[in-house]
Amino acid sequence: VCITPDYVLVEKSELYNFLEQLKIYFKKIYPEFINSPDYTSIINQENFSRLSRLVEEAKGNSEKVIFMSPDKEYLIDGRRNFPFTIILNPDQDLKVSTEEIFGPILPIITYDDLDEAIKYVKKNDEPLAIYIFSESPSEKDRVLKQTISGGASINEVLFQGICNSLPFGGVGASGFGSYHGEAGFNAFSHLKPIFEQPKINLTFLLSPPVTPFKRFFSKILRKIV
Numbered sequence: 001v002c003i004t005p006d007y008v009l010v011e012k013s014e015l016y017n018f019l020e021q022l023k024i025y026f027k028k029i030y031p032e033f034i035n036s037p038d039y040t041s042i043i044n045q046e047n048f049s050r051l052s053r054l055v056e057e058a059k060g061n062s063e064k065v066i067f068m069s070p071d072k073e074y075l076i077d078g079r080r081n082f083p084f085t086i087i088l089n090p091d092q093d094l095k096v097s098t099e100e101i102f103g104p105i106l107p108i109i110t111y112d113d114l115d116e117a118i119k120y121v122k123k124n125d126e127p128l129a130i131y132i133f134s135e136s137p138s139e140k141d142r143v144l145k146q147t148i149s150g151g152a153s154i155n156e157v158l159f160q161g162i163c164n165s166l167p168f169g170g171v172g173a174s175g176f177g178s179y180h181g182e183a184g185f186n187a188f189s190h191l192k193p194i195f196e197q198p199k200i201n202l203t204f205l206l207s208p209p210v211t212p213f214k215r216f217f218s219k220i221l222r223k224i225v
Contacts, residue, residue, distance in 0.1 A: 003129045003151075003161045006100065007107040009117045015110055019066070019086070026068045026084060033069035034081040042080040042103060051082050051103040054096045062090035062107075114139060121147050125173030131157045150174045 010018050030036040042048040059065055066086040084104040090097050096107055111117045121130065130149040134140050140154055150170035153160040161168050167183030169175055177187040197203070205217045 001102075001158070001161075002100070003158055004102070005106070005131060005157060006127070007097070007109055009109050009111055009120060011117075012110045012112060015108070018108075022086075023068060034083050039081055042082050045080065047103065048080040048082060051101075051105060054094075054101065054103075054105055055085055055087070057094055058087045058090050058096055061094055062087050064088040114142065118143060118146050126150070126171050128170045128174040129153065129157075129160065148172065 008018075027033075030039050033039070042051065055065060064087075066088065068084040068086065082104055085106070087096055087105060087107045089109055090107050092098075096105060109120065111120065121127070126148045128150040130143065130147055130152045132140050132143050132152065132154050134143075134155070144152060148171060151160045151166070151168060160166055164180050166180060167178035168180050169178030169183075169187070178184070179187050202217075205214050
C-alpha cells in the first residue's frame with residue numbers, strides 16, 4: 001500500500017541480527033514460504049513483471065540480493081507468488097530506490113550513526129510516513145523533530161493510516177491536506193471568509209493625505225497588529 005516502507009535504515013552493527021530475525025519471523029508467518037496459503041499473489045502479470053525487473057536491475061547494482069524463501073522460482077503452479085526479496089544497499093539511481101515498489105521487495109540501507117540515517121531521510125523527498133523503531137526517548141524525539149513527513153508511527157508500521165482519530169495525509173512531495181474525521185471535513189470543505197465593514201469605522205485615518213496625526217495612528221496600529 002502507499003504507506004508500506006520503501007526502505008529500511010539499519011545500523012551496520014545490527015544488520016546481521018536484523019536479517020536473522022527477519023528470516024525467523026518470515027518462516028513463522030509463512031511456514032511454507034511463498035507456497036503458504038496466506039502468501040498473497042501479485043494482482044496481475046504486468047506488476048509481476050515490473051517487480052521482476054526491479055530485482056534483476058538490482059543484481060550487480062547493489063551489495064547483495066537476498067531471497068527470504070529457499071525457492072527462488074517466481075511462478076509456482078501458475079500463481080504469481082513473488083518471493084520476499086531483500087536488496088542490500090542498492091545504488092540510489094535504481095528504480096527500486098526511486099519508485100514506489102508495491103510488492104514484497106525491501107531495500108535495506110545501512111548506516112553508522114543516527115545522524116547519518118536522519119541525513120539520508122532528509123536528502124530525499126518528504127515521505128508519506130516515517131517509522132521509528134527505538135526504545136530511546138531522545139532518539140525518537142530527534143527523528144521526529146529533524147525530519148518532515150506526512151505522518152509517523154513509533155515501533156509499528158501502517159497503523160497511523162487506519163487510526164480514525166489521527167489525520168492522514170502527506171506533505172511536500174507526498175501530498176497535501178489530510179482526511180479522517182474532522183480533518184477530512186475541513187480538507188474537503190471551503191471555509192469562505194466574509195468581512196463586512198460597519199458604517200462607523202476609522203478607515204479614513206489610513207487614507208491620504210498623511211497628516212502627523214494619521215502617522216501617529218498608523219504607528220499605534222503597527223504595534224497592535
